[in-house]
Amino acid sequence: MLTETQRRQLIDIARESLHHGLMHGSPLQVDTNSLDATLSAPGASFVTLHRHGQLRGCIGSLEPYQALAADVAHNAFSAAFRDPRFPPLDQSEVDDLALEVSVLGTPEEITFSSEQDLLNQLRPGTDGLILEENGRRGTFLPSVWESLPQPEEFLRQLKLKAGLPADYWSDTIRVWRYSTESFGDKTL
Structure with missing residues (x-):
């Protein structure tokens, strides 16, 4: 669990990375030496952008490979400027942008004997899922349950995403x- 101060720092870093991207075309480089151990330790995150209640970008990391604060800065920039579903963020959109940071826990493999067994084990509203098959991979954050509340449809859409x-x-x-x-x- 992050403290309120740590959450605020990550939101500020994400916001600064978006503004840095608009001005310089690159993500903010975070000085992790000035941050506490939690934010400078390796961590995985997703940054989701919404504009007028609609998805505007979402990019993240499934596994920790860099400092959490740097991961948030990189993913904020990528969500704004590199999400292939959307054109790069324009300055005119910034005032209407809502930003969400999701810090991922460690993924745990689910053991199941059939598709129905898997569906029975899912925890709607709680589980983020990673599905992998033949070199294809897709993920849905737990927040996707809000728009796909039925496990069967959640899994069907995740397969399509993969x-x-x-x-x-x-x-x-x-x-x-x-x-x-x-x-x-x-x-922002």
């Missing part, structure tokens, strides 16, 4: 669950 048919099933599919600690700013 580039598989919605009705695809194989005994070699692997699935991990993770939790997130999510927090945000209404506007």
